Amino acid sequence: MSSLKTLRTRIRSVKSTQKITSAMKMVAAARLRRSQERVEAVRPYDRAMNQMVGHLLKKSRQDLAKEPVLLTGHQDLPVHLLIVVTTDRGLCGGFNGAVVREAKSVIRTLQAQGKDVKIFCLGRKGEALLRHDFGDLIMETVPHGHQAGEGKPMESFEEALKFSTKLELMLLDKQFGEASILFTVFHSALTQTAVHHSLIPFQADWEKQELPVSRELESRKHALYDYEPDVDSLLNYLLPRYLAVEIYRVFLENNASEQGARMTAMDHATRNAQDMIQKLARTYHQTRQAYITKELIEIISAAEAM
Numbered sequence: 001m002s003s004l005k006t007l008r009t010r011i012r013s014v015k016s017t018q019k020i021t022s023a024m025k026m027v028a029a030a031r032l033r034r035s036q037e038r039v040e041a042v043r044p045y046d047r048a049m050n051q052m053v054g055h056l057l058k059k060s061r062q063d064l065a066k067e068p069v070l071l072t073g074h075q076d077l078p079v080h081l082l083i084v085v086t087t088d089r090g091l092c093g094g095f096n097g098a099v100v101r102e103a104k105s106v107i108r109t110l111q112a113q114g115k116d117v118k119i120f121c122l123g124r125k126g127e128a129l130l131r132h133d134f135g136d137l138i139m140e141t142v143p144h145g146h147q148a149g150e151g152k153p154m155e156s157f158e159e160a161l162k163f164s165t166k167l168e169l170m171l172l173d174k175q176f177g178e179a180s181i182l183f184t185v186f187h188s189a190l191t192q193t194a195v196h197h198s199l200i201p202f203q204a205d206w207e208k209q210e211l212p213v214s215r216e217l218e219s220r221k222h223a224l225y226d227y228e229p230d231v232d233s234l235l236n237y238l239l240p241r242y243l244a245v246e247i248y249r250v251f252l253e254n255n256a257s258e259q260g261a262r263m264t265a266m267d268h269a270t271r272n273a274q275d276m277i278q279k280l281a282r283t284y285h286q287t288r289q290a291y292i293t294k295e296l297i298e299i300i301s302a303a304e305a306m
Contacts, residue, residue: 004291007284011277018273024091025266028259032189035256039186039249046249049242054204056238060231069171070239073201077177080115081139081170082106083199085183085254086126088143092258093265095184095192100129102194103182107134118176160248167247168240171200183250184257189264192257199246202239 057071084103086096103119103126110117119134121127121141130138142163167179179200184192 004284004288007280007287011280011284014273014276014280018270018277021266021269021273025263025270028263028266032256032259032263035252035259036186039252039256042245042249042252046245049238049245050204053202053235053238053242056231056234057202057204064235065232068235068239070168070200070243071202071235073171073179074174074177077174078114078116079118079176079178080110081118081120081167081176081179082110083120083122083179083181084126084130085181085250086121086123086129087254087258088124090125091265092262093268095258095261096123096125096129098192099182099184099194100126102196103130104133106180106182106196107137157244157248160251161244164240164244164247167199167243181247181250183254186253186256186260189260192261197246199243202242 061067082103084099086099090096107117107119117134117137119130119138121130121138124141124143127138127141170176171179178198180196180198182194182196185195186192
């Protein structure tokens with residue numbers, strides 16, 4: 001039987017933990033609202049750019065003098081760069097675990113196809129979880145969407161442009177032939193989905209099963225466009241910027257998903273702490289009552305003996 005002092009100490013400890021998890025839940029909820037607004041704002045822009053580039057290719061691809069490398073990749077180079085986006089911080093439930101499980105499945109599938117897989121980790125948690133099985137494939141790790149030394153999430157388009165430019169330079173240097181990214185799409189605070197999406201070569205009509213298509217965007221698929229100047233100049237200008245927009249959306253989707261997962265996890269932790277406090281309080285009162293009863297029996301027994 002635990003002593004009353006031990007039980008009091010445990011109750012105080014759990015109450016302290018409950019205050020921390022409750023505060024973290026509120027912080028995540030505040031960040032989630034801002035992140036959700038930003039990701040919902042960028043989705044239509046991302047989709048419209050995809051449709052525009054896809055429409056341009058469909059109508060004028062035969063007029064290209066030379067297809068840009070971002071459009072085709074290096075078909076003769078069997079090196080696949082897989083970018084795995086996780087988080088730097090924990091306490092977000094099974095968020096990182098779901099991404100890493102999907103990443104392991106994708107890696108094994110690519111290897112079965114004869115691909116030489118390289119892993120680029122955006123987030124320390126992804127590197128930590130993948131290092132045991134695929135440590136030799138990890139070529140670089142960057143703190144997930146966090147500017148070095150500042151601890152601030154990469155939520156600006158400038159940061160996305162820097163990363164996309166780095167990918168383009170790696171492609172031109174023939175460090176890989178094609179690239180894809182694995183990240184988490186935000187649905188709600190309770191639901192996030194790991195998505196594997198091809199970045200290079202370009203793919204039109206990105207399948208977003210989780211995102212409803214508005215009638216306005218649907219009607220734009222059949223819109224008529226006039227493009228100036230020539231197709232080569234347009235694609236050389238649009239493809240790098242479209243890649244940056246996709247990376248930007250990935251940053252925002254993953255950040256919103258992280259905050260939603262953390263808010264949910266901290267809510268569950270707070271509720272569990274409350275349940276534990278109630279159980280410990282019940283045990284405390286039962287133990288205290290047992291001590292009182294024992295003392296009364298000893299007093300009565302002593303009185304009768306006298």
